[in-house]
Amino acid sequence: MRDSAFDGLDEKSFFDRVQAKFVEKAPDLSQSLNIAIIGKVSSGKSSLINALLKLSRRKALEIAKVGAVSGVTKDLTILKLDEKVYLIDSPGLDDVRAENSEVTKNFLRHIDVGIFVVTGSSDASQKKSLDDLRQHCDSFFVVLNKIDEWDDLDPTVVDDVVNQWKNDLKVDKIYPTCTKGYDPKSRNPKMDIRGVFPLRNAIEEFLEKKGKDLLLARHMAEKQSYGVKIIAVALIAVAGQAFIPGSAAFITATQAVAIGSLYYLYTGKVLSSKAALAILPTFLAETAGSSLFLFVKSFLPPTGVFDVAAAGVAVVITLALLATVNSILSSDAKLEQEELLRSKFRSYHEQAKDVLRDLALTDIRDLPEWKVLVSKFLGGL
Incomplete structure (x- = not known):
């Protein structure tokens, strides 16, 4: 039975918006x-x-x-x-x-x-x-x-x-x-x-x-610092997007774009929007309650307290999700290994909740601070 919270929500329309935002945000890796x-x-x-x-x-x-x-x-x-x-x-x-x-x-x-x-x-x-x-x-x-x-x-x-x-x-x-x-x-x-x-x-x-930094970063012998930056930029984006109407589509697109960027960084191959979006349900199934909250909240008008809570949830899920992808790709494993994705995500998600429980989201545009946080997070696991 469909939850009443989703009454009137058009799933196709939602993913159409996600796809449009993905195309808008994704780097053009066809350049020379x-x-x-x-x-x-x-x-x-x-x-x-x-x-x-x-x-x-x-x-x-x-x-x-x-x-x-x-x-x-x-x-x-x-x-x-x-x-x-x-x-x-x-x-x-x-x-x-x-x-x-x-x-x-x-x-x-x-x-x-x-x-x-x-x-x-x-x-x-x-x-x-x-x-x-x-x-x-x-x-x-x-x-x-x-x-x-x-x-x-x-x-x-x-x-x-x-x-x-x-x-x-x-x-x-x-x-x-x-x-x-x-x-x-x-x-x-x-x-x-x-x-x-x-x-x-x-x-x-x-x-x-x-828009050509990834083309060169792909050939750096040490890629972790570039992975950190991709994750930090995504965290800044989702923290801010949680405060705007329709945030779920923006957040989902940002996560997919970051997955695609990490994939290119470590493999040199372009991941299609369809393939990037197909990975997300594996993670979201592990955080069904939080994901549902973000989805429903995104269709509500700004409410202050709920917006801050949504930003925290978005940051925690996105950090755990992208840390998982970064870990798997940097170790030459495959993103198709669903059980590996799930187990790593569960571990990262618990750690992310501990690290970010007391995080103030008042200065969400401070990239250096986010890079330090992400670097410490990745280095501590």
């Missing part, structure tokens, strides 16, 4: 991503690529061997990370043009990110190469690599060199880095990595605005 790393030979471009992708030396060698596309130009390396993501390591765009393959022709038509790598004392003659790169890419980042060569001098020396490069290249920002030991051919086991995080963070922020 081209990144050019430009700089003179021996400026440490390959090591910088490895550091940006958080690769081990072994993994760096694998990518160099499997992902490299052979070219005519001596100092040009083309790394094909997948069918949509290319990284080109070259002394300059003239070398890319000289290769003249379909890969480089397509690459030059649209470069998303240009990374211009310099070393040593400032050289004004390099401005021409930077200007060429600037004209071909959406955003560029200038990197002063190998800053370890000034380690024996006064710390202000690096600042002076950076300022000289800024003046000669006519740029406002330069990222000083050291990627010593990240060369896959290096025999020195000691690693000295400096300044890479701010550069990586700036590139990711730019790509996020273009």
